[in-house]
Amino acid sequence: xxxxxxxxxxxxxxPTAPPSRxxxxxxxxxxxxxxxxxxxxxxxxxxxxxxxLFVDRPGGLGTDILQAPSASHWFGTDDLGQDVLAQVVWGTxxxxxxxxxxxxxxxVIGTALGLFGAYSRRADxxxxxxxxxxxxxxxxxxMIIVTAIAGPSIATxxxxxxxxxxxxxxxxxxxxxxVVVAMPYIDGARALGAGGWRIVTREVxxxxxxxxxxxxxxxxxxxxxxxxxxxxxxxxxxxSWSWGRIMLNAQRSGVLSTAWWQTLxxxxxxxxxxxxxxxxxxxxxxxxxxxxxxx
Amino acid sequence: MVVFTVRRALRAVLTIWIAVTVTFFLLRLLPGDPTLLxxxxxxxxxxxxxxxxxxxxxxPMLTQYWLYLTELVQGNLxxxxxxxxxxxxxxxxxxxxTLMLAGSAFVLTILLGIPLGVYAxxxxxxxxxxxxxxxxxxxxxLFxxxxxxxxxxxxxxxxGWFPxxxxxxxxxxxxxxxxxxxxxxxxxxxxxxxxxxxxxxxTLRTNxxxxxxxxxxxxxxxxxxxxxxxxWKHALRNAILPALTLMGLQLGTLVGGAVLTETVFAYPGVGxxxxxxxxxxxxxLLQGAFIMLAITVVxxxxxxxxxxxxxxxxxxx
Numbered sequence: 001x002x003x004x005x006x007x008x009x010x011x012x013x014x015p016t017a018p019p020s021r022x023x024x025x026x027x028x029x030x031x032x033x034x035x036x037x038x039x040x041x042x043x044x045x046x047x048x049x050x051x052x053l054f055v056d057r058p059g060g061l062g063t064d065i066l067q068a069p070s071a072s073h074w075f076g077t078d079d080l081g082q083d084v085l086a087q088v089v090w091g092t093x094x095x096x097x098x099x100x101x102x103x104x105x106x107x108v109i110g111t112a113l114g115l116f117g118a119y120s121r122r123a124d125x126x127x128x129x130x131x132x133x134x135x136x137x138x139x140x141x142x143m144i145i146v147t148a149i150a151g152p153s154i155a156t157x158x159x160x161x162x163x164x165x166x167x168x169x170x171x172x173x174x175x176x177x178x179v180v181v182a183m184p185y186i187d188g189a190r191a192l193g194a195g196g197w198r199i200v201t202r203e204v205x206x207x208x209x210x211x212x213x214x215x216x217x218x219x220x221x222x223x224x225x226x227x228x229x230x231x232x233x234x235x236x237x238x239x240s241w242s243w244g245r246i247m248l249n250a251q252r253s254g255v256l257s258t259a260w261w262q263t264l265x266x267x268x269x270x271x272x273x274x275x276x277x278x279x280x281x282x283x284x285x286x287x288x289x290x291x292x293x294x295x
Numbered sequence: 296m297v298v299f300t301v302r303r304a305l306r307a308v309l310t311i312w313i314a315v316t317v318t319f320f321l322l323r324l325l326p327g328d329p330t331l332l333x334x335x336x337x338x339x340x341x342x343x344x345x346x347x348x349x350x351x352x353x354x355p356m357l358t359q360y361w362l363y364l365t366e367l368v369q370g371n372l373x374x375x376x377x378x379x380x381x382x383x384x385x386x387x388x389x390x391x392x393t394l395m396l397a398g399s400a401f402v403l404t405i406l407l408g409i410p411l412g413v414y415a416x417x418x419x420x421x422x423x424x425x426x427x428x429x430x431x432x433x434x435x436x437l438f439x440x441x442x443x444x445x446x447x448x449x450x451x452x453x454x455g456w457f458p459x460x461x462x463x464x465x466x467x468x469x470x471x472x473x474x475x476x477x478x479x480x481x482x483x484x485x486x487x488x489x490x491x492x493x494x495x496x497x498t499l500r501t502n503x504x505x506x507x508x509x510x511x512x513x514x515x516x517x518x519x520x521x522x523x524x525x526x527w528k529h530a531l532r533n534a535i536l537p538a539l540t541l542m543g544l545q546l547g548t549l550v551g552g553a554v555l556t557e558t559v560f561a562y563p564g565v566g567x568x569x570x571x572x573x574x575x576x577x578x579x580l581l582q583g584a585f586i587m588l589a590i591t592v593v594x595x596x597x598x599x600x601x602x603x604x605x606x607x608x609x610x611x612x
Contacts, residue, residue, distance in 0.1 A: 133310050135544070138592050140551030141569060141585040142318070148573055148581060149322050218435075225438055229555055232440050234573050247440055251559065256444055257452030257459070267441035275436035282432060 034283040040276035044269075048096040051089035058082040058090060058241065066259050076261035078246075079253040088265050090241040095273065098158050098227040103220035105162025110169025110219075111205075111212055117170065118177025119200050127170065134167040140229060147235045154237045161226045168222075169215045173208055180207045210288045217281030221274045228270050243270055300601055307597045314589045315367060318582055319360055372583035377575045382583035386565060390587060392462055393564035397546075397553045399480065400487035401595075404495055405542050407488065412499025413534065416507060417526050424500070431497025434490060439552045443486040443559035450482060457482050460561040483556040490552060491545060502537050506530045536603050543599035546592045 062081025069076045075084035117127035143160050150156045180186065181204060189203050230236060231244025232251075243266035250262040344353070354362070366373070372382035415427040451459035457478060458464075464475040506512065507530055515525045557566030565584050572580040 133313060136310060136547060136593065136596060137314055138547045138550040138585070138588045140554055141588050142314075144554075144569060144573060145318065145578065145581045145585050146321060148576065149578060221435065225436075228438055229440070229551075232555065233558060233570055244440075247444065251444075256559075257448050260448055263441070263444045263448075267438060267444070270438045270441060271436055274438070275433060278432060278435050 033279050034287070037276040037280040037283065040272055041280060044092060044096060044273050044276070047089060048092040051092060055083075055086045055089045058086040066255060069261050075265045076259065078249060078259065078262050079255055084246065084262055084265055087241050087246045088243065088269055091243045091246060091266065092269065094154060094237065094240050094242045095224050095227060095270075098154060098161065099220040099224040099273075099277075101158040102161035102165060102223040102227070103216055105159065106165035106169055106219050106223070107212060107216055109162075110166035110215070111173050111208075113166065114170040114173025115177050115200050115204055115208070117174045118181050119196060119204065124174075127174070131167045131170050131174075134164070135171070139164050140226070143226065143230060144233060144235060147230055152230075152235045152237055154240060157227055157230060157235070157237065161223045161230075165219055165223060165226070169219060172211060172215055176208050176211050177204055180204050210284070214281045214285045217277045217284065221277035221281070224270065224274050224277070228266075243267075296604065299604055303597055303600050307593045310593050311586075311590055314593075315364070315586055316360075318585060319363055320356075322578070322582060323356060323359070367586070372586065373579040375577055375580045377572075377577045378580070382579050385580065386568065386583055386587050389563060389565045389568050390591070392562060393550070393553055393557070393566060393588075394591065396480065396483055396487070396557070396562065396564060397549050399484050400491065400549060400553070401542060401546070403484065403488050404491045405538060408492055408495040408499055408542075409531070409535065409538055411492070411496040412538075413503055413526065413531055415496065415500040416503035417522075419504075427493070427496050427500055430493035431500075432493075434493030434497075437490045437493075439486060439490055439555040440559055442489050443483070443556045446482045446486055447559060462563050479562075483553075483560045483562050486556045486559075487549065487552050491549065495542065495545070498541060499534065499538055503530065503534050506533050509533075536607055539599060539603050539606075543596050543603075546595050546599075550588050550592055 059082070060080075062077060062083070064073065064077050065081045066079055067073055067077040073083050073085065075088060077083055078087075113127050113131075117124040143164055146160050147156055150160070186199060186203055189199050194203070227236075227242065228244035228247075231242040232248050233244075234248060236242045236245045236248075246266045247263050250256055250259060256263065363373075370383055372386070374380070375382050375385060378385060411423075411427055415424040418424055447459050450456045459482070462476070462479050463472065464479075467475045507526075512525060512530055515529050516522065520529075553564065554566030554569055556562065557564045558570040561567060565588060569581060569584050572578075572584065
């Protein structure tokens with residue numbers, strides 16, 4: 001249940017359609033879910049990049065307190081009279097930054113360890129043990145203490161989430177790397193005198209790159225959820241907006257049941273972004289599998 | 296069988312030891328003087344030094360580590376900075392609530408997930424199967440506080456079906472107290488189950504599809520057994536063990552979810568305690584809470600493993 005990849009690749013009957021000549025990206029986009037998820041991701045990136053140019057940074061005290069959504073405040077206002085739409089727009093930037101950066105960190109660590117484990121049998125025993133161990137611990141409470149002590153900031157959140165998100169990447173890359181390492185062309189490379197480093201970086205790594213792309217999307221999706229969770233528990237950067245913080249504010253000021261707009265809109269933002277990243281990852285994984293080409 | 300149990304138990308101890316060690320060094324290597332967190336306002340260097348001695352922070356790190364480990368083995372997790380009580384006492388008072396919440400979520404997810412997964416696999420392409428597939432992907436995108444707040448607002452505040460906070464009505468006695476307990480448990484429990492169920496049922500569906508392709512299923516069908524009997528007797532039997540193991544692997548996530556739901560519903564478990572400790576920067580309490588939760592998860596995993604083994608006739612002797 002960690003990553004929804006095996007489910008989608010295995011559970012499908014093989015259609016006997018003639019092979020199409022469409023390239024990967026077009027195949028990806030022609031499925032409505034693929035195109036839609038990309039469009040949603042793009043929308044969020046544009047909002048994160050340019051939204052703050054059009055919307056004032058929320059702050060201070062406003063006169064319209066706890067207003068329901070209206071023409072002047074599309075997402076309503078909170079108990080300080082701040083515009084929730086502005087908070088969500090500014091929060092987009094943080095969610096995307098932390099999601100992307102933490103995912104990048106986790107991917108680098110996870111891929112390196114996964115490849116290393118797949119290639120070297122001696123290292124593998126250690127890497128598997130540590131990976132299983134990390135996966136069996138309650139990671140959210142662990143992230144909570146480390147963030148609390150290191151002092152909440154965007155950098156802390158990124159590093160902490162990245163450092164605790166690599167095990168699932170390692171597991172995925174390792175299991176697929178094992179298949180690649182057992183292939184005859186690796187023996188061929190070895191027979192030609194290639195060293196371990198060269199084999200791993202030049203022969204095995206390219207073979208697992210598509211899977212790395214999938215991992216980037218799925219890990220980023222999980223990182224966004226983790227960031228929202230930590231911010232919701234009060235561990236977000238105190239100087240910047242975040243979707244989790246908007247919801248925490250609603251909880252703290254005791255307006256959960258009255259000001260539904262203050263939690264609904266950040267919730268929808270989280271759901272849409274994470275869902276889009278997950279679906280894009282799963283779709284990408286399916287398109288790269290030739291058996292599923294023309295589904 | 297005994298060998299298996301002993302090996303698993305040793306691994307559990309090793310896991311806990313590593314968790315303790317990693318947090319110990321992580322917290323001490325991070326910047327920030329914990330004595331500054333104890334008392335706000337002005338503190339003379341002498342007072343700081345006295346505090347360091349009191350908490351053993353003046354000793355070399357390895358000595359501190361050894362002291363921490365020996366105290367931990369005796370059940371002492373240190374003293375809370377804010378509540379000035381032993382961390383162990385504070386957590387032990389809260390732990391049963393979290394155990395009840397996470398435990399019920401564990402059981403309920405399995406009880407709902409197995410029939411859903413089996414049904415979806417047996418009726419591929421039907422409406423329920425498509426719902427399971429969709430819910431299986433969407434489940435990864437659900438944010439626990441969002442679901443919890445949605446339930447709180449709709450089923451708690453607007454409809455008034457369930458209480459929106461706390462764990463029990465203190466004025467109730469006897470049977471009424473139990474009813475009140477379940478009544479308060481419902482919404483936090485549903486929040487966790489909703490988030491867990493989709494991906495769980497989808498994975499079970501995949502496992503079940505594999506089982507349904509096995510020869511012994513075909514031979515059962517060939518002998519003229521009804522497909523319902525084949526499915527629920529023969530195939531399910533082989534799918535239940537992975538189902539249990541799979542849920543065991545989710546325990547860590549489940550506990551993380553419990554921290555978030557408890558926060559929303561002001562449920563008096565360890566999760567809510569963590570939320571409060573974060574606000575007060577009470578870091579011995581945070582560390583203790585993590586260690587206790589880690590121990591809980593590891594022990595629960597051990598129990599899951601041993602139960603799976605007892606249920607598995609291939610290992611049982």
